[in-house]
Amino acid sequence: MTRSASFRHRTYLGLEIGLAGRGPVRWLHGFIILLILANVAAVVLESYPPYTEAFGRGFWWFEMFSVGVFTAEYVARLWSIVESPRYQGVSPTSARIRHALSPMALIDLAAILPFYLAFLVPVDLRFLRVLRLLRLLKLSHYFPGLDVFLTVLRVQLPALIAASLVMLVLILFSACLMFILENEAQPEAFSTVGESIWWSVVTLTTVGYGDVTPVTPLGKLLGAIIMLLGVGTVALPAAMLAGRFSEEIQNRRGQLEHLMSEMIDDGRLESSEREEIDRVGRELGIPAETVQQIVSNQRSRLRAESVCPHCGKKLHRVN
Secondary structure, rough: HHHHHHHHHHHHHHHHHHOOOOHHHHHHHHHHHHHHHHHHHHHHOOOHHHHHHHHHHHHHHHHHHHHHHHHHHHHHHHHHHHOOHHHHOOOOOHHHHHHHHHHHHHHHHHHHHHHHHHHHOOOOHHHHHHHHHHHHHHHHOOHHHHHHHHHHHHHHHHHHHHHHHHHHHHHHHHHHHHHHOOOOOOOOOOOOOHHHHHHHHHHHOOOOOOOOOOOOOEEEHHHHHHHHHHHHHHHHHHHHHHHHHHHHHHHHHHHHHHHHHHHHOOOOHHHHHHHHHHHHHHHOOOHHHHHHHHHHHHHHHHHHHEOOHHHHHHHHOOO
């Protein structure tokens, strides 16, 4: 391995390991997290005219510094991604293109792109301020559970679309019925089906703002039915996501336990094997503490299996 390739490999590991690293790597990622939070605070403070007038130039320099750091991080990730085991056997150009189109890389790009676009096309400052809040999504690098959540969303997308279609039908159907029942009694509140949709959405989601309520007996009956339907219909997608989320976590944990049982089968866990387990754990979105717990459980299991339950003597394996 050449010196440049070795440095690129260390760069990849440093960026990939995140807060689980030690020394300078941990401090670097801690600094990036604080910088992301500081950017969100700056966006909020810039919306107050007194702060903008007093510290406008300071906000501008802070934005320049932040974009410089985030750009350097994006370029470093794009440059070192060829060291990832996911892209073994793939040309460096193809690996970088595939990484650039991945969700995490697109989030990193969205964190810096608005700044550069402002130099090319005129952009409303209020719109630009909203786009800068996308930097908050960069925290997904440090919270593996978000990757699990995105996977669950992708798997459950057909079921979520079906549930959303049912909700849409209920909203339109109830809005039309309420318009028929309440239009004469409340022409200002239920003047059109479009106006009635507001009541339907608020009622189905059980928010209950109370700004628009039925007054006729049939309208109240319909409202009661819609509220009862809303309790189950709106809760259905949440229940599906919760169940699939738990299944996904168990599946990923099972994959890691299977890999670990194969590596530790000889009773020893080499440093290279432990690094591989940690890497797979990060890719699966399993926290480092959980990985350590799984390692301890597997070692305990092997120790228990190597001792005779009757006499307590150590058993010898026959290969």
